[in-house]
Amino acid sequence: MTLVFCWLDRSFSRNCITSIADTRSAYQDGAGEWQLLNETTTKLFGLGVKCHTFDGLGLEHYRAPDPYFETEIGFAFAGYCFEALSIIALMRRCLSRLVQMDGNTEVRPTPEGYARLLDTIGTRYFASHRRREHHLVSFLMSGFSDQKPWVVEWSYRPQEGARHQVFDPITTDNFFAIGDAGKHKKTQETIDAMRKAISRHRSGLVKRFKEIDERKLEDARHVDAEKRLIERTALESLDDEFKQTVGGVLQKMEVKPMGDKAFVDFCKDDEADILDGLPMVGSNLGYIPLNESMGMGSQVQESNPEEAP
Structure with a gap:
């Protein structure tokens, strides 16, 4: 379901x-x-x-x-x-x-x-x-x-x-x-437990860094790790x-x-999507999603109308 x-x-x-x-x-x-x-x-x-x-x-x-x-x-x-x-x-x-x-x-x-x-x-x-x-x-x-x-x-x-x-x-x-x-x-219990473990580790580790930039970087790494954990x-x-x-x-x-x-x-999914390679609906007017692939940074995924979906 x-x-x-x-x-x-x-x-x-x-x-x-x-x-x-x-x-x-x-x-x-x-x-x-x-x-x-x-x-x-x-x-x-x-x-x-x-x-x-x-x-x-x-x-x-x-x-x-x-x-x-x-x-x-x-x-x-x-x-x-x-x-x-x-x-x-x-x-x-x-x-x-x-x-x-x-x-x-x-x-x-x-x-x-x-x-x-x-x-x-x-x-x-x-x-x-x-x-x-x-x-x-x-x-x-x-x-x-x-x-x-x-x-x-x-x-x-x-x-x-x-x-x-x-x-x-x-x-x-x-x-x-x-x-x-x-x-x-x-x-759900597994995800909850691992998220709490990541949060505890982040709280303890971040305090060790004196430089603000280093703290922010380490904090960002833990947050990204949590997101990847859930998706995986x-x-x-x-x-x-x-x-x-x-x-x-x-x-x-x-x-x-x-x-x-x-x-x-x-x-955008990691695999071929039903919305890939769509035709134009007007002169140079077509669907181009602005998105983030799974676990990746933001990017523009261009559609090629000449290719079949």
């Missing part, structure tokens, strides 16, 4: 929320066995949030003008794909048309507000969903509010209905796992033959602050 990890990453002297997930989708056959469906399923999404004033909607032209505030939040899911993607589509529609009734342009969405919206949409969606065994999805929402990082953990189960927990703000001590990652506690653990989980619902390649998303806003960036 997917593997998803999420944490606050401060490597490379920056501040961002990183989410990683596998790309496999599977289904249960008539005998109840999990069968592979696809190895390139997208499970990480960036949703745009736009806030408008009611007076400024321009209803006579059936359009929404420039919003008074906009940002982006990250969305990661685990569970049944059709159901999760349907709920994400409904959330995307609502978040792009938030309206402030009294014209107060100081109002901003809150993590708790996002969670309540997801509670209502998810509950209403499953109320008319007839296959009760498919009432099983989990989400991790992530973003920045006033440059403070936050995460919302949300789930829907047949016996429990919609549940959420808001973590606002999060710190480097927080680590989130849903899907098969959440079921296999050993994986996730990659090892993809190769676990006993996890039939986890596999494919590792996809990665980062939510980064930008003033009072945030934007979502996607990283």
